[in-house]
Amino acid sequence: MRRAAFILSTLAFAAGPAGAEAPVLTVYTYDSFATEWGPGPAIAAGFEASCGCTLRVVPAGDGAALLSRLMLEGARSEADVVVGLDNFLMERARATGLFAPSGVTADFTLPVAWTDDIFVPYDWGAFAFVADAGTQAPGSLRELADSDIAVVIQDPRASTPGLGLALWVEAAYGDGAADLWADLADNIVTVTPGWSESYALFLSGEADAVLSYTTSPVFHVLAEDDDSKVFWDFAEGNPVQIEVGAILAHSGRQALARDFLQYLVSAEGQAAIPETNWMFPVREPAGGLDPAFDAARPAKPLILTPDGAAALRERAVADWQAGLAR
Amino acid sequence: MRAETPWPGRAAITLVAVLLVAPLAALVWRAAGIGGLTAGDVAALRFTLWQALLSALISVALAVPVARALARRRFAGRGVVIAVLGAPFILPVLAAVVGLLAIFGRAGLLNQGLVLLGLPRLSIYGLTGVVLAHVFLNLPLAVRMILTGWQAIPEDRFRLAASLGVPVRRVLEWPMLRAVVPGAALVIFLVCLTSFTVALTLGGGPKATTLELAIYQSLRFDFAPDRAAMLALVQLGIAGGFVWLTARVTLAQTLGPDPGRVVPRLDGRGLAARLGDTVAVSAALLFLALPLAAVVAQGVPGLAALPPATWPALGRTLAVALVATGIAITLALALAGHGGRLADLAGTLPLALSSLVLGAGLMILTLPLAAPARLALPVTALLNAMAALPFALRIVAPEVARIRADYGRLSDMLGLRGLARLRLLLVPLARRPLGLAAGLAAALSVGDLGVIALFGDTGTQTLPLLMLSLMGAYRLEAAAAVGLILAACAFGLFLTFDLWGRHEPRH
Structure with a gap:
């Protein structure tokens, strides 16, 4: 045991961040943002070039898990900035009182006018079912429910897109939401806890379509030179997800944190987003946006306001559960 | 029995108890109370229990004939078969699911075959x-645990039974199974009790909701x-109940010395x-090897596109696994030496506490002391050791008990105690179960995401976490390749320890 304790303490020492003279700005974000395929490395390199600081990126699960982690840590958190909350989480995040006004300004080109003073949008996308181009495309959630297309979706109790779909159905069908779910039940191959599992099942042929983003086909076009995937525009609209960053109120580096978020929404920072995070930038990026993204714009973006989403949430999940259990 | 130094056992029980109770207490303190159960939670509880019970019973029922066949037959490649049988257990769960779907899924081999034959999917x-x-x-785990039981029946008993003409099944095998099977079923039940990714991904919908999803939801999605x-607490209560129940139906093991290899027997020659x-052996191999082959096939194309982060992550994963193995084996030996109901409980309950709860509780406790990322690797190693402890203890305990029965008095008289006793008596004689236990502990630790996702930063990433984040960034091919490296690494460690145990020098 003594030896184990020694090894443990050695590990603890080795695991610590290397000591640096420059101030360190700690950014909590979701896992895929922080990978070398994600926007993390380019954003970090770009910001560090001018800030005279070191950016420390801490991946902490997905968007909802990020907020939970910050709530768990409270004022003791090391985080100065969080990147990866969204419009569905914003009301809950605001209510925690953990976040400070950002002071960031930019001319956003979002599907909705942005006026929030705490949360800074840095990219956006829209939920959609993604399928092979050869699959007969339904024109609405209703048509999908009436078809025999097999889909895989995510659990609204554990996944952001899953919750997005539940809110989508609730917003579009209200009292008829549970009925729509009951009709969709025979289309649903399975419900996975997260987006990754769903997308993996779809790509391995387990379903004809998957709940994902309108921008998913763009990934296949640009990264894999494969134009066989499409997304479906639905008559009910396709719900918009806007991802946001925010500054922690307890952070001792407010100015540096603001500089970082300002960089994230600069033309240069935005250039790192589309082809790593596979979402739309919030303004024209330096060097322009690849034309492949034009095809990914939803015909009818469905805007769920943050407080609208918060109000619908409980009923949406209950209807999902009741409808699928029938 | 009491002549053995008792303090390591007591220390181990205390450590496990603290590690179980303190995080839970911290969570209750942070929440300023304990919530109630919703109707949905009760339904989830019912499904969780039912699937775990079925999984455990079917696993051991299928394992018995396979273990018996492996115990009484000699054939070319038997060692390889036994080794390969260990592989699925140590696969990363998501890789296992994808492998299974390649065979049994909608677009899997089985359904392609059915369609070819004109049958419905x-x-x-x-x-x-x-x-x-x-x-x-x-x-595979059940097979290995039951096989160990079979191999522990001394050779001369089979000869004696044959010469007396009494049925081997009733006088030798049944008592052994009564001693080994309940414990094996219990650990599998507990593993399935906290199932998350498997139960949800293959469950098909909200009817297949498990308690672990409810815990995930309340800790990571809603923060309640x-x-x-x-x-x-419900999970722990259920586990405690089943530990008690298992102890009631388990027959105490009373076996003689020398665990055999293949036991030459006069029965079973028809x-x-x-x-x-x-x-039995071919069916088990086919069932286990086909999905494994699919995992390999899916991982190979991505090997060329492995991100450079793979290698440091591999190093960290191995370091954590080796430390976790050391802790798990130390705790298992200490608990096995102590014996009794308390040690049994301490060596079982860690399986039943969700690692999400453990992680969150430890985070609350350690936040005032150190930055989470600083503790990420040690805490992961410690919790991985806890997760492996129940398996290690079950594998090691019977042998330790036997050695104590056979050599306890002699070594007391010789004044052999403490570390010398461990080195001269326990390790050489219990080499086989120790090797298996260490192999399992190391492999489990490699495959386990553990709490690294909660504590870590980019500087502490392990292979399972890398695999997850690659999947989240659409890089499924690279993720499958990392999964393959992960599985190979787990299997390599497992094999190394297991072979060390099986190739004992003659003494």
Whole structure:
């Protein structure tokens, strides 16, 4: 045991961040943002070039898990900035009182006018079912429910897109939401806890379509030179997800944190987003946006306001559960 | 028995108890209370229990004939078969699910075959799929645990039974199974009790909701720690109940010395028995090897696109696994030496507490002391050791008890105690179970995401976490390749320790 304790303490020492003279700005974000395929490395390199600081990126699960982690840590958190909350989480995040006004300004080109003073949008996308181009495309959630297309979706109790779909159905069908779910039940191959599992099942042929983003086909076009995937525009609209960053109120580096978020929404920072995070930038990026993204714009973006989403949430999940259990 | 130094056992029990109770208490403190259960939670509880029970019973029921066949037959490649049988258990769960779907899924081999024959497709989603995956993951473990039991029946007993003409099955095998099977079923039940990815991905819909999803929801999605604390207490209560129940039906083991290799036996020589054994082993191999082959096939194309982060992550994963193995084996030996109901409980309950709850609780406790990322690797190693402890203890305990019965008095008279006793007596004699236990502990630690996702930063990433984040960034091919490296690494460690144990120098 003594030896184990020694090894443990050695590990603890080795695991610590290397000591640096420059101030360190700690950014909590979701896992895929922080990978070398994600926007993390380019954003970090770009910001560090001018800030005279070191950016420390801490991946902490997905968007909802990020907020939970910050709530768990409270004022003791090391985080100065969080990147990866969204419009569905914003009301809950605001209510925690953990976040400070950002002071960031930019001319956003979002599907909705942005006026929030705490949360800074840095990219956006829209939920959609993604399928092979050869699959007969339904024109609405209703048509999908009436078809025999097999889909895989995510659990609204554990996944952001899953919750997005539940809110989508609730917003579009209200009292008829549970009925729509009951009709969709025979289309649903399975419900996975997260987006990754769903997308993996779809790509391995387990379903004809998957709940994902309108921008998913763009990934296949640009990264894999494969134009066989499409997304479906639905008559009910396709719900918009806007991802946001925010500054922690307890952070001792407010100015540096603001500089970082300002960089994230600069033309240069935005250039790192589309082809790593596979979402739309919030303004024209330096060097322009690849034309492949034009095809990914939803015909009818469905805007769920943050407080609208918060109000619908409980009923949406209950209807999902009741409808699928029938 | 009491002549052995008792303090390591007491220390181990205390450590485990603290590690179980303190995080839970911290969570309750942070939540300022304990939540209630909703109607949905009760339904989830029912499904969780039912699928775990089915998975455990089917796993051990299928394992018995396979273990018997492996115990009484010699054939070329037997060692390889036994080694490969260990592989599914140590696969990363998501890789296992994808591998299984390549065979049993909608577009899998089985359904392609059915379509070719003009038959309707089968869907495995639902309870069937959940149980199928759990049996796939746990059957190998059950086989190894029961095989160890069979090998521990001394050779001369079989000869004696044959010369007396009494049925081997009733006088030798049944008592052994009564001693070994309940414990094996219990650990599998507990593993399945906290199932998350498997149960949800293959469950088909909200009817297949498990308690672990409710815990995930309350800790990571909604942040309702009071509800998480309640659910964790329910999990622990169920586990405690089943530990008690298992102890009631388990027969105490009373076996002689020298665990044999293949036991030469006079029974089971008939054609039917030979045929039965052949079918049992071949069917098990086919069932386990096909999805494994699919995992390999899917991982290979991405090997060229492995991100550079793979290698440091591999190094960290190995370091954590080796430390975790050391801790797990130390704790298992200490608990086995102590014996008794308390040690049994301490060596079982860690399986039943959700690692999400453990992680969150430890985070609350350690936040005032150190930055989470600083503690990420040690805490992961410690919790991985806890997760492996129940398996290690079950594998090591019977041998330790036997050695104590056979050599305890002699070594007391010789004044052999403490570390010398460990080095001169325990390690050489219990080499085989120690090797298996260490192999399992190391492999489990490699495959386990553990709490690194909660504590870590980019500087502490391990392979399972890398695999997850690659999947989240659409890089499924690279993720499959990392999964393959992960599986190879787990299997390599498992094999190294297991072979060390099986190739004992003659003494």
